[in-house]
Amino acid sequence: MQRDYTCTCCCCNRPYIRVDRVENGKEEKVGTVMDAWTLCGYVYEMAGLDQTESYSVRGSCCQCGLLCRCPCGPCKKVDFPIFDDKDDAQVGNISKVWPGFCRALLSDADSYCVTFPVEMKTSFKILTMAAALFIDFRHFEESPADKDQGHSAVTR
Numbered sequence: 001m002q003r004d005y006t007c008t009c010c011c012c013n014r015p016y017i018r019v020d021r022v023e024n025g026k027e028e029k030v031g032t033v034m035d036a037w038t039l040c041g042y043v044y045e046m047a048g049l050d051q052t053e054s055y056s057v058r059g060s061c062c063q064c065g066l067l068c069r070c071p072c073g074p075c076k077k078v079d080f081p082i083f084d085d086k087d088d089a090q091v092g093n094i095s096k097v098w099p100g101f102c103r104a105l106l107s108d109a110d111s112y113c114v115t116f117p118v119e120m121k122t123s124f125k126i127l128t129m130a131a132a133l134f135i136d137f138r139h140f141e142e143s144p145a146d147k148d149q150g151h152s153a154v155t156r
Contacts, residue, residue: 002017015035042135056085057081065096092116
C-alpha cells in the first residue's frame with residue numbers, strides 16, 4: 001500500500017491509498033481505496049484497475065463504539081458495511097471489535113472481522129483488506145504526539 005502525503009480540506013484533495021500486489025518480485029497495481037468526503041458518516045470507495053466494478057464501505061458516525069471506547073455492550077463493536085455500487089446491495093462487512101478489558105490493558109493490538117462473498121474477485125478481496133487497514137489508520141490509531149496532547153484519533 002502506498003499513501004502519499006496530502007493536505008486535505010473538506011471535499012478537496014481527499015486521502016487515498018494505492019494498493020499493489022507483489023508476487024515473485026513482480027509488482028502489479030490492484031486498485032485504489034479513497035476516503036470520500038461526506039457531510040455525515042464515513043465512505044471509502046474501492047475501485048479496481050478497469051473502473052467497471054466498484055464497492056464502497058460505509059459507516060455511520062453515530063455508532064457507540066466511535067463515541068465511547070468501552071469494551072462492553074454496544075460500544076465494543078464498530079461496523080462498516082460493504083456495498084456493491086452496481087445495485088447498492090450489502091455484500092460484506094468490516095467490524096472493529098473491542099478486545100475486552102484485560103486484553104485492552106495488556107495490549108495495543110486491534111481486532112477486526114472482515115467478511116466478503118466467496119465469489120468476489122481476488123483483487124477486491126485485497127482492496128477490502130486494505131480498506132480495513134485504511135479505516136484503522138484513519139479512525140483508531142493514535143500517534144505518540146496525540147497521546148501526549150490528549151487528542152483522540154476519532155477527533156482528527
